[in-house]
Amino acid sequence: MADTKTAMVVSAHSADFVWRAGGAIALYAERGWDITVVCLSFGERGESAKLWRQPGMTMEQVKENRRKEAISAAAILGVKTTLFFDVGDYPMRISDEILYKLAGLFRKIRPEFILTHPLKDPYNFDHPLAAHATQEARIIAQAHGHEPQIPVLGAPPVYLFEPHQPEQCEFKPEVLLDITPVWGKKYAAFKEMAAQEHLWQYYERVALQRGNQASRNSNRTVKYGEAYQRIFPQVTEEFSLAS
Ligand SMILES: [Zn+2]
Numbered sequence: 001m002a003d004t005k006t007a008m009v010v011s012a013h014s015a016d017f018v019w020r021a022g023g024a025i026a027l028y029a030e031r032g033w034d035i036t037v038v039c040l041s042f043g044e045r046g047e048s049a050k051l052w053r054q055p056g057m058t059m060e061q062v063k064e065n066r067r068k069e070a071i072s073a074a075a076i077l078g079v080k081t082t083l084f085f086d087v088g089d090y091p092m093r094i095s096d097e098i099l100y101k102l103a104g105l106f107r108k109i110r111p112e113f114i115l116t117h118p119l120k121d122p123y124n125f126d127h128p129l130a131a132h133a134t135q136e137a138r139i140i141a142q143a144h145g146h147e148p149q150i151p152v153l154g155a156p157p158v159y160l161f162e163p164h165q166p167e168q169c170e171f172k173p174e175v176l177l178d179i180t181p182v183w184g185k186k187y188a189a190f191k192e193m194a195a196q197e198h199l200w201q202y203y204e205r206v207a208l209q210r211g212n213q214a215s216r217n218s219n220r221t222v223k224y225g226e227a228y229q230r231i232f233p234q235v236t237e238e239f240s241l242a243s
Pocket residue numbers: 012013016043047127
């Protein structure tokens with residue numbers, strides 16, 4: 001369908017999008033949006049500790065496990081397309097080729113909004129790198145001189161999803177999204193992340209906290225929430241009111 005709305009999520013590691021943006025993804029997917037998730041790496045070195053404790057484990061097996069988990073989680077959330085760039089992690093490095101590949105995707109998919117990591121994280125260098133690559137690719141996609149035969153990207157808003165320790169990452173919640181209607185899907189997606197079982201309860205607590213704060217900042221009762229920070233100002237004809 002030509003009028004289907006699209007959004008893109010750029011995740012440094014193959015599970016990040018589930019913990020941090022699974023609610024937003026499920027919410028928009030239920031509304032008929034076509035969501036594309038890009039996993040820059042599988043998190044095979046840095047975020048797969050449980051898999052590495054199994055005897056005889058190899059890098060290829062870890063990647064394959066992580067790929068399967070991410071695909072199952074994405075299916076539960078209603079993601080239309082999940083892409084794996086396999087650029088490696090801990091350390092992650094982004095080549096010009098990857099930047100152009102991302103820029104090409106932005107122009108092809110023309111997302112209405114983009115979700116990615118915050119720009120700072122002293123615990124993790126891959127997450128801010130993914131955020132910078134996303135930003136840079138978005139700007140390349142807006143440049144008229146880059147592949148001038150393809151129409152340039154507009155200005156899709158970028159929402160930064162919540163990091164593991166927000167205070168250390170200078171993360172300030174500016175948007176609280178009510179994900180209560182899709183919480184069941186988000187939690188079911190958590191359970192596909194068997195390599196990171198220790199995070200299931202942690203991220204349920206995060207969602208409950210943000211839900212409580214969402215209730216306090218609105219006239220509605222919110223049980224589960226997700227927090228986002230904006231990079232660019234919201235452009236509007238009217239102020240958003242308490243809902
Ligand atoms: Zn990660």
